[in-house]
Amino acid sequence: MAVLQQIVFIITLGVAVFLIRKRILRIRSTIQLGKQTEISGDKMARLQNLILVAFGQRKMFKKFIPAFLHFFIYVGFLVINLEVLEFVLDGVAGTHRLFAPYLSEFYNVLMNLFEFLAVAVLLACIFFLLRRNVLKLARFWSAEMTQWPRLDANLILFIEIVLMTAILTMNATDQILQTRDAHYVNTGTLFFSAYLIPLFQNFSTPALMVVERLAWWFHIVGILGFAIYVTYSKHLHIFLAFPNTYFAKLEPKGHINNMPVVTREVKSMLGLESVTTPAGEPGRFGAKDINDLSWTNLMAAYSCTECGRCTAECPANLTGKTLSPRKIMMDTRDRLEEVGKSLAVGGAGLNDGKTLLNDYITKEEINACTSCNACVEACPVMINPLEIILELRRYVAMEESGSPAQWNSMFQNIETSFAPWKFSAADRFNWAKEQ
Amino acid sequence: MNVPTMAELAAKGESPEILFWVGCSGSFDDRAKRVTKAFVKILNAIGIKFAVLGTEEACTGDPARRAGNEFLFQMQAMSNIQVLNGYNIKKIVTACPHCFNTIKNEYPELGGNYEVIHHSTFLQQLISDGRIKIEGGVFKGKKVTYHDSCYLGRANNIYEAPREVLQALDADLVEMKRCRTTGLCCGAGGAQMFKEPEKGNKDINILRSEEALATGASTIAVACPFCMTMMTDGVKNKEKEAEVKVKDLAELIAEAQGL
Ligand code: SF4
Ligand code: SF4
Numbered sequence: 256m257a258v259l260q261q262i263v264f265i266i267t268l269g270v271a272v273f274l275i276r277k278r279i280l281r282i283r284s285t286i287q288l289g290k291q292t293e294i295s296g297d298k299m300a301r302l303q304n305l306i307l308v309a310f311g312q313r314k315m316f317k318k319f320i321p322a323f324l325h326f327f328i329y330v331g332f333l334v335i336n337l338e339v340l341e342f343v344l345d346g347v348a349g350t351h352r353l354f355a356p357y358l359s360e361f362y363n364v365l366m367n368l369f370e371f372l373a374v375a376v377l378l379a380c381i382f383f384l385l386r387r388n389v390l391k392l393a394r395f396w397s398a399e400m401t402q403w404p405r406l407d408a409n410l411i412l413f414i415e416i417v418l419m420t421a422i423l424t425m426n427a428t429d430q431i432l433q434t435r436d437a438h439y440v441n442t443g444t445l446f447f448s449a450y451l452i453p454l455f456q457n458f459s460t461p462a463l464m465v466v467e468r469l470a471w472w473f474h475i476v477g478i479l480g481f482a483i484y485v486t487y488s489k490h491l492h493i494f495l496a497f498p499n500t501y502f503a504k505l506e507p508k509g510h511i512n513n514m515p516v517v518t519r520e521v522k523s524m525l526g527l528e529s530v531t532t533p534a535g536e537p538g539r540f541g542a543k544d545i546n547d548l549s550w551t552n553l554m555a556a557y558s559c560t561e562c563g564r565c566t567a568e569c570p571a572n573l574t575g576k577t578l579s580p581r582k583i584m585m586d587t588r589d590r591l592e593e594v595g596k597s598l599a600v601g602g603a604g605l606n607d608g609k610t611l612l613n614d615y616i617t618k619e620e621i622n623a624c625t626s627c628n629a630c631v632e633a634c635p636v637m638i639n640p641l642e643i644i645l646e647l648r649r650y651v652a653m654e655e656s657g658s659p660a661q662w663n664s665m666f667q668n669i670e671t672s673f674a675p676w677k678f679s680a681a682d683r684f685n686w687a688k689e690q
Numbered sequence: 691m692n693v694p695t696m697a698e699l700a701a702k703g704e705s706p707e708i709l710f711w712v713g714c715s716g717s718f719d720d721r722a723k724r725v726t727k728a729f730v731k732i733l734n735a736i737g738i739k740f741a742v743l744g745t746e747e748a749c750t751g752d753p754a755r756r757a758g759n760e761f762l763f764q765m766q767a768m769s770n771i772q773v774l775n776g777y778n779i780k781k782i783v784t785a786c787p788h789c790f791n792t793i794k795n796e797y798p799e800l801g802g803n804y805e806v807i808h809h810s811t812f813l814q815q816l817i818s819d820g821r822i823k824i825e826g827g828v829f830k831g832k833k834v835t836y837h838d839s840c841y842l843g844r845a846n847n848i849y850e851a852p853r854e855v856l857q858a859l860d861a862d863l864v865e866m867k868r869c870r871t872t873g874l875c876c877g878a879g880g881a882q883m884f885k886e887p888e889k890g891n892k893d894i895n896i897l898r899s900e901e902a903l904a905t906g907a908s909t910i911a912v913a914c915p916f917c918m919t920m921m922t923d924g925v926k927n928k929e930k931e932a933e934v935k936v937k938d939l940a941e942l943i944a945e946a947q948g949l
Contacts, residue, residue: 510791513800517760571888571890626840665884666757674717675753
């Protein structure tokens with residue numbers, strides 16, 4: 256029986272690892288469709304962002320209550336994974352609570368800590384479910400939050416609740432079994448699950464063994480399933496938030512990335528430099544599709560939690576325009592997934608006749624942006640939707656000359672009179688003579 | 691008004707303490723020109739040796755870059771940098787947060803390296819150095835609210851200098867609910883100043899003006915010519931222009947000093 260369990264476990268683990276690995280490779284290869292960008296600047300500053308914003312959740316703490324509850328889920332995730340390690344080793348070796356003898360008294364402390372976190376996670380998830388579905392917080396119900404994103408968010412919360420319940424059930428039955436069978440290592444009293452003991456006290460020993468095993472299997476298979484599910488979900492931020500904060504832009508938010516290709520051309524036009532055409536394809540100006548964006552933009556799309564804090568602060572969105580910075584990130588991700596899926600089966604990939612601009616994000620959306628950086632400021636994982644918007648605008652302006660007519664006139668004014676309005680350049684200094 | 695140009699100074703073999711970058715709004719827009727003049731009056735009153743580029747100045751290229759026309763932006767930037775470097779300019783002060791941001795953050799990559807200061811920071815420094823002394827208390831007890839410009843605030847982390855200027859005026863500073871890092875845009879940035887807004891249910895400047903009016907302040911202080919236009923229009927739209935004035939920090943100081 257025990258050996259059979261071991262075999263089944265090893266197979267389950269193998270399948271899960273295989274599936275997760277496949278997804279990771281797929282995601283990595285789609286991110287690599289993006290342009291290579293030089294990651295410049297102070298490594299220490301990048302590390303600081305990673306530690307303060309990702310580990311320290313600094314930006315989350317601008318809203319205390321959700322930050323506090325989210326913090327429990329986050330710490331729970333990190334710490335309970337230690338227990339998963341024991342689960343996996345037990346599963347492979349056919350042991351029970353492998354770490355207990357080595358840690359002796361400390362094992363009890365550790366288990367109690369896990370239980371405390373499990374209860375905290377459980378309560379936080381219930382609160383978040385209520386906030387989404389009963390209080391109906393506006394940012395979770397705006398236009399781009401269609402059925403799947405809403406279901407995704409609810410599923411994650413639901414799965415976490417079920418997983419935490421499994422841990423507590425397992426510990427409760429285990430504690431009863433400890434008094435009846437020497438195989439069950441003494442863990443000492445486990446504070447939270449002890450409250451569940453009365454529920455199972457009257458069970459026969461074999462029945463308890465079954466419940467304990469079922470809870471164990473349920474928890475570990477649940478966790479493995481969750482790990483696979485996460486790679487398809489907005490929940491990927493639990494891993495990608497870390498690199499995303501590390502690679503986030505370090506310059507002041509007002510700075511827009513330079514285009515060295517244009518610098519070379521302008522310099523030669525002004526006679527400042529002899530023309531040295533760099534080798535290779537000239538490439539597009541700006542971005543029409545995902546492969547025109549930097550790989551960091553693409554990773555950011557996978558890191559987005561769809562929390563909508565960006566959109567809730569966006570002046571264009573607040574005044575009823577179609578622009579939503581969250582949608583920019585979700586669209587980028589959807590396009591990445593579409594291209595990735597197609598490439599995996601040898602399909603047309605990027606050449607499927609669709610593009611990020613137009614098929615996903617419209618000109619109306621990108622034209623409405625005031626470049627105010629409210630979205631960038633608001634994002635708890637340091638995503639920059641504005642970078643993508645500006646790259647799309649560059650494509651429209653330079654490759655299509657398709658900017659709004661009033662912008663084209665503004666361009667013309669700057670070219671001819673060196674000001675965005677139609678004034679004569681010679682009158683620029685007249686103000687000094689006026690009273 | 692005494693407004694020396696760089697060309698004049700260079701001809702005399704002199705160099706100024708600061709170059710005052712006026713910007714397109716400050717040069718052409720009637721309302722913004724009053725701010726330009728107020729700032730010049732302050733500089734003259736305390737005897738700061740400054741100069742402007744006059745007709746040698748050209749648009750920094752900010753709206754072109756933000757609307758996606760990188761070629762035009764870089765053409766503007768490079769020719770401005772040629773002029774500035776030609777005069778060996780070291781220190782630039784401007785009353786426009788967009789010019790400030792572009793010259794400070796975007797010109798270095800194209801060969802223009804200067805110390806760039808926005809006039810709110812500059813005025814605040816003059817006040818704390820005691821070079822500007824405000825007496826008389828014209829604004830004492832008057833309710834003033836400050837509207838953060840995106841290109842000063844979030845873009846460059848300048849939140850306190852403008853507020854310190856207002857506090858020095860002895861004004862009663864009241865904050866809007868959305869302020870500092872969460873300040874709401876006036877709606878003009880990102881080249882929106884130069885086109886009609888997209889379809890929606892409200893204009894951004896109306897929403898922001900409502901927020902400013904809700905504070906009950908009689909003065910809405912701004913530090914950006916675009917914000918000035920947007921907030922002035924918003925206040926007019928709400929038919930509050932008789933009771934509520936939109937003023938730039940430089941104008942408020944000039945007023946307090948009776949300039
Ligand atoms: S930068 Fe653009 S997308 Fe972001 S909040 Fe401002 S207007 Fe919205
Ligand atoms: S971009 Fe950031 S703030 Fe916006 S939805 Fe995604 S995670 Fe939230």
